[in-house]
Amino acid sequence: MSLDGPTMDERVPRDFETLRATILDRRESLPKRIAQIAAYALDNPDDIAFGTAASIAASAGVQPSTLIRFAQQLGFDGFTSLQQVFRERLRERNSSYDERLQALRAKAEGGAGHRAIFDGFVAAASTSLNDISRTLDDAHLEDAIALLAKAQTIYVLAKRRSYPVATYIAYALGKLKIRNQLIESAAGLNAEMISFATPADAVIAISFSPYAPATIEEARTISEQGVPIVAITDSAFSPLAQFAKVWFEVAEADFAGFRSLSATMALAMALTVGVGEKRRDAGRKRKA
Amino acid sequence: MSLDGPTMDERVPRDFETLRATILDRRESLPKRIAQIAAYALDNPDDIAFGTAASIAASAGVQPSTLIRFAQQLGFDGFTSLQQVFRERLRERNSSYDERLQALRAKAEGGAGHRAIFDGFVAAASTSLNDISRTLDDAHLEDAIALLAKAQTIYVLAKRRSYPVATYIAYALGKLKIRNQLIESAAGLNAEMISFATPADAVIAISFSPYAPATIEEARTISEQGVPIVAITDSAFSPLAQFAKVWFEVAEADFAGFRSLSATMALAMALTVGVGEKRRDAGRKRKA
């Protein structure tokens, strides 16, 4: 180890990636316990970010002092400054996308041409896709697909902003030869359409705040008929969630007052194609 | 505030979303300084996660004791337990990212569940967004917006797979109070609708291979009436391109036989909102 005095100008890794590289680089030459905490740090960066020296040391199976020595070997003056790097990493991961969107919003407001608007919508869509990738619950997806695959007819229920998703679902179900019924408002025959649904059918209902009253009303009616509902909505407090057998929370980023639909679309397509696959599999089994 | 003894079983928000909802819910009834720190907490959740009581209090412009009172009012026994919720939020956001990667790896190895389908659609959407970001021509965007902004009525023309985009455009134009007409196939009155269009109007037409014959036919008719067309399509050889004053080439990635719509949607929204802005600006100028 360097024994230079306080004048030495050793480079201290300031960002996580550099730090990671440094650790990996020196891995071979580290003493046993230090190597142990080094491995732990790279495997559990979140724990380093939030834990106390004592708790981290315990999880990693070393003494707190070892943790501090580890930090010092890397050029930090203590555990606390090492921890800063791990915290900064978490902070940046989360903020980068949001900040980008905010910057774009500001640019668009400042009248920076229409390209800025376009970029904003692209960014909003990307953000939404990222979010849903992280938050979607696999089990819910399986449940929803199982439920829909059993249905004789799939009713698709959505108005206004969510309506495009409904039309796409209806289109895709049609292409997959799955019987479905889009509940449109145009002809004013919704009540009759809904009355045909039975517990052997199923519903995909989509609604976001501010929830279209008609969608909520129709969802209530149809659920009272015993028809199971799969809902796509934006919060646990959504009125749709309470009628649904399975519901998905989708948080879409917005830009210029319009929310993205990209996450909802991806989920909708996954449901649709998932149902198609499940039916095909079931069909094969029955024949065999 | 409740003065019940320690036996009371008040529900303490354990996850960030519940906490957020609780704060929003009580917002009105909170004392001034507490409300101040509440607002700060929701606006700067990362600071709460990482800061110390003193540093946070300073940033929010209150005393540390106020911060603790805030936590206690929410049912926590101190700042520390409140902070846990904010930390958990960051941790989850972050860890699920890793989990996603692991899930993808698992999928590659063994029997792909329905999650794989979902990931596929997300990937297709992301790819499409990336592509269009790179390839979109700013000048075309400006031209198209200028053309549409002058129109008395904007006709929106799309069938089948592109139809969801058309409905979203119509919805957004409506919200922006821009006169528009969606050309639907349902009522079979398309020919009449189209015949009303004049050169003072404009059309947004959307069609991808295999081009819906009806869309092409209607686009031809309407362009022969001298109505300018903005087209969104997938190739220079598209029949739509030849009728259009301005056209965009959008390459959407596909998955499981269904193409993404995310890029088309982003472009459609940019056009719509761009027109809205241009109109507003023009309106201001005219008044001045």
Next chain:
DNA sequence: TATGGATTGGAATTATTATTTCATATTGCC
């Protein structure tokens, strides 16, 4: 405008946590 209760600020206190120290163990080298 006087009065009681709630709210707030700021310092004192307590708790927690990082760091240091030193005795002990381990390792590499002659």
Next chain:
DNA sequence: GGCAATATGAAATAATAATTCCAATCCATA
């Protein structure tokens, strides 16, 4: 195998941070 250098464990200490307490202030109400 013995010696020096290095590494490690455990407890003491120092630093930092959370919490509490009390006086001052604000606010509603009579």
